[in-house]
Amino acid sequence: MTILILAEHDGQQLSAAVQQAVTAALFWNAPIHVLVAGNGVEHIAKQAALLAGVEKVIHANAAHLAHPLAEDLAKLILTISAEYQAILAAHSSFSRNVLPRVAALLDVAMISDVLEITAENTYVRSIYAGNILTTVQSTDTIQVLTIHSSNFVAAGFGDSAEIVHIETPAAFGKSRWLSEVLSQSDRPALSSAKVVISGGRSLGSAEKFEQVLSPLATKLGAALGATRAAVDAGFAPNDIQVGQTGIVVAPELYIAVGVSGAVQHTYGMKDSRIVVAINQDPDAPIFQVADYGLVADLFIAIPALTAAIQ
Amino acid sequence: MKILVAVKRVVDYNIKVRIKADGSDVDIAGVKMGINPFDENAIEEALRLKEKGNASEVVVVSIGSAANQDVLRHTLAMGADRAILLETDVNVQPLGVAKLLKAMIEREQTKLIMLGKQAIDDDAGQAGQMLAALLDYPQGTFASTVQIEGDEIVVTREVDGGTETLALTLPAIITADLRLNEPRFVKLPNLMMARKKPIETINASEFGIDLKPRLNLLKVSEPPARKAGIKVGSVEELINKLRAHEGIQL
Structure with a gap:
């Protein structure tokens, strides 16, 4: 066979x-x-x-x-x-x-x-x-x-x-393709990127999501991901949602920014090689799956991290 | 036009499920149960289509034990017109679910069938597509918007990398993604009224469909846990730790 x-x-x-x-x-x-x-x-x-x-x-x-x-x-x-x-x-x-x-x-x-x-x-x-x-x-x-x-x-x-x-059989005929909207991005594809930076609801708005995470992603050549909470809040498009009902990623380095760490999210990233979590809440469950946790205000830590990287 | 919505009763999404001591299956005795979240999106959308005048009746079907009456009551309280329980003790797998639903659709003559895109217990995500195959109907899976236009339903689907829009000739199958809508909150008086609505119960064996599982469960186990690492005190310390790893360039 x-x-x-x-x-x-x-x-x-x-x-x-x-x-x-x-x-x-x-x-x-x-x-x-x-x-x-x-x-x-x-x-x-x-x-x-x-x-x-x-x-x-x-x-x-x-x-x-x-x-x-x-x-x-x-x-x-x-x-x-x-x-x-x-x-x-x-x-x-x-x-x-x-x-x-x-x-x-x-x-x-x-x-x-x-x-x-x-x-x-x-x-x-x-x-x-x-x-x-x-x-x-x-x-x-x-x-x-x-x-x-x-x-x-x-x-x-x-x-x-x-x-x-x-030979291809005749078309089914009861279903028609109309259009598609694919996200345009200069960044690597989320599912195969070596570095992924994911943002959660703590980013606060779509503008801040972009302002805070984008410079770091550019420096690291990283793909951007998001939690379902961030997507539902309109901070990020649905096709970058990492988790049970989104995309599963396993990069070399995963940086979770302002992500609480719901199981539905960790399902999508727990096979990453190194996980970094930056969150203001020291009890956030994301720290239980992170190799390195930093309890800090992300609006201070991420620009500092971005500046410190060559 | 009648809409049929299929709903599954699953362990509440907030519960961390445990394994039986002998590893034979998960232990869900006494655990809080509820409607599968994606199925709630399907119901909500069916109700909105009815409210817009696109549908005349919303019929809900669930498969399982008498305990499934609670999720059916919930859908009646949301506004569904009728509820049907296909009663069985068998843990019906997606192919069996599709076969039972096909029989119900042939009985009810519904033109639109809506389900959740996957159940949060088995995470299979198959029943809708299988049902569409058995009926030879078009399928609009992972739907984030739907609109009836004449004898078609236009559906925008969430796909890897973006969205895709299709037009399906009715009758058709739609599976709901979470972003299709925000399900309504059920008010207490509606819940009280729903208690009085009858739920039709049919013994699933009456259809003469072979529901025997095709996949035998050999065992269940805990996945290897990711170990918690260390907390670092500063951005500098974090960078130094990361740079110490081979292959990480910062």
Whole structure:
């Protein structure tokens, strides 16, 4: 049997998390195929073909896949699914939209956000916002899962694999893509940044969030993140929310500024290598997960920190 | 147009869940329970669509034991018109939930179905998409705004890196993100009145659907805890500590 990875891309390039999905897929010791679906994305298929460990890239090209919808991708995957023992992708808003639909059409369960694969049908995943780990065993013949990328090392690149083209079924037709608004930022992508600075509600306003954190982020080449409280208060856009219902990050250095440390937030950052917390409240729970805690007024400490860094 | 909203009863989000001594499962006996927060957003949006004249009736469905009546009462107090309990002792997994809801939608003939984007207990985030698949309906997941326009629903979705807007031909499935709305506060008189509203109870086994779990729970455990580090006294001390780490450049 064979393993299928659903590749995520933005029309320009392959998502870096596909490399981690390849490492996860190696567990089955079976040939690995990568599905690249889109419109005019031959160059992305070629990128995927260079992934070490991939035997074949399956390329589906169609006008209606320009902004791939879950309905169309599920239809497409169903045309080739009979060949596969496992279908997986890195956990993201893209894969968690598509793969449950695929699983239901195959009449199998799906295993979301897998932390570790322990046997060919057995997985460790977290529940209750990362507070509990469960080990589950699937009884289905086809495994459909998303993987928690930061738990898997990225596969490298090597010789080019074969690229095959497949027919795309007709468009689903009952769903239309209208528009998208993507945050424009000169900063590195939050999910893969080496340094992340997150702000909480203590920043007080969108203006202060920007004024206080931005200079430090620029100096450190860091991505900005935010707690749900800060996002709900309108201090930061929703797509930089770190946590259970936002983005999960695992940078080398995570600096939590004015963040209280609710479990829903720490779920999204607890795999960071070094955590720094700066908060005025000495009892804030964030200090329990921080390597270095500084009890201080952030409006004084952050400019001081920014000034002290070369 | 009728809207069906599915709600799950979960451990209150403020509770830190514990593990049974034998590691076989989580121990939620006697723990405070409530409506899954994302499902409350789904109800709120359904009620707002009705208040705007887009819908005629809001029907709420929950799956589980008789104890689920408390979350159904809560939705009736918020303003839902009817509540249905699909009673079962089985811990129904997302695929089973989707199959049961499909049967309910075929019975109720609803054109719009709303659910939360994920439950905060199992964090699976699958039921809405699975239901859409089984019904061959379009899906608008992680919705932050919805608007009915003729025979379509226009939905803005929260995706990694921004938002995306789709138009779905009704009937359709919507899953709610937290920023879809701020659920209303339930007033005491409404709660009292909701006690008098009937809750229809159907034995889930009547549908003849196989609800057996596809995923067997082998064990539960505590995740490795991140150790608390040290407190530093000043910005200078913090920088010195960080610079001592290999690979950290300040």
